[in-house]
Amino acid sequence: MTVLLVVAKAPVPGAVKTRLCPPATPAQAARIAAAALRDTLDAVAATGGVTPVLALAGRLADAEDGADLAATVAGWPVLPQWGDGLAERLAHAHADVAHAYPGRPVLQIGMDTPQVTPALLADGVRRLAAPGVDAVLGPAADGGWWALGLRDPRRTAALRAVPMSTAETGRRTYAALCDAGLRVGALPTLRDVDDWADARAVARGVPGGRFAREVAALRPALVAMSPDRRPKAVR
Numbered sequence: 229m230t231v232l233l234v235v236a237k238a239p240v241p242g243a244v245k246t247r248l249c250p251p252a253t254p255a256q257a258a259r260i261a262a263a264a265l266r267d268t269l270d271a272v273a274a275t276g277g278v279t280p281v282l283a284l285a286g287r288l289a290d291a292e293d294g295a296d297l298a299a300t301v302a303g304w305p306v307l308p309q310w311g312d313g314l315a316e317r318l319a320h321a322h323a324d325v326a327h328a329y330p331g332r333p334v335l336q337i338g339m340d341t342p343q344v345t346p347a348l349l350a351d352g353v354r355r356l357a358a359p360g361v362d363a364v365l366g367p368a369a370d371g372g373w374w375a376l377g378l379r380d381p382r383r384t385a386a387l388r389a390v391p392m393s394t395a396e397t398g399r400r401t402y403a404a405l406c407d408a409g410l411r412v413g414a415l416p417t418l419r420d421v422d423d424w425a426d427a428r429a430v431a432r433g434v435p436g437g438r439f440a441r442e443v444a445a446l447r448p449a450l451v452a453m454s455p456d457r458r459p460k461a462v463r
Contacts, residue, residue, distance in 0.1 A: 230353045231325050231381075232278040233336040235309070235318060236265055238286030239293065247423045255292065256446055262293035263438035264421060267342035269300045274346040278353060279329065283321035285309040314392040322381035333357070335364070335377040340420035342439035343430050344374075348416070352377055355413050363405050366415030370426075371395035374418045383408060 237244050239261035241254040248257040272280045282301050285308075288294040307324050311317045318336070325334050335352050337344060356364045356377040363383070366375030372393065378384060386408040390400045405412050421427050421439075431440040 229332065230278050230356065230377075231281055231329050231332050231334045232272050232275060232349060232353070233281045233283060233321065233325055233334050234265075234268060234272060234339065235283045235321055235336055236268075236285070236339040237261075238284060238288050238291040239265060239297075240286055240290050241292065243286065245421070248427060251424060252446055256442075258292040260421075260427065260439065260442045260446075261339065262291060262297060263442040264342040265339040266293065266297060266300055267434070267437045267439050268337065268339050268344060269297075271344050271346050271349060272337075273300075275349045275353075276346075278335075278349070279332070281305045281307065281325055281328075283307045283309050283317075283324070285317070315387050315390055318376075318392075319384045319388050322378065322384035326381045332381075333377065333379045334381040335375065337366075337375045338420070340422070341368075341374045341418050341430075342421070342437060343418065343434045352415050355415065358413065360411055361413045362410040364413045364415050365398070365402055365405070367398045367417045369417055369419040370422060371399070372397040372420065373401055374420050375415050376401070377415075378410075383410060386410075 239258045241258040244261040245257040248260060282304050284306055288298045291297060309317045309321060311320045322334055333356055335356055352364060352375055362379050364377040365373055368374045386404045387401060390404050402412060419426060419430055421430050427443050431443040434440055
């Protein structure tokens, strides 16, 4: 059975989604992040035939919507992230899963694609199990990636030298996997949420989710702040 690994930060104000500020305040950005994480966790929980695991940086007790997030992952294995830098934390998270679930393949996602669905995740699991495939990679529209699957999660060590969170991360991740001798299959490209334009675009695609509701809740404040609504100076 495939392990479906979610790598996430606790949505603490000032620690997550800082590129949404402004227009959002740190607390508003954290609420948007919490909604994205809950939508993601729900999609994972609804995906059949997988073992869900959360690798978490920070504490849900300190997070926006922390009690509801804790209830959502009740019964899940929750592993602490450790290591310097994202690439090292990813490698350690996959290695920890490999130790806890020997011989299991791993499909890993983050919390920046709240539009992910159980059908999309199940398709990723199937593609990872296909003959002639050692790994799968889901590109992100900004040049990064939103999903990584490995038949042997210990092979994530190949990513330690890949710079993360750049426009070249996806290409360099693919190259690192290929250089390690892995046969890499492709997953669909998704847009992840980095800035406000991303947040609005993703929310339009999933209007019924918590993420879309949190983004919509901020919109009236943006209208009030827009230059054409401000009082004009009297000359």
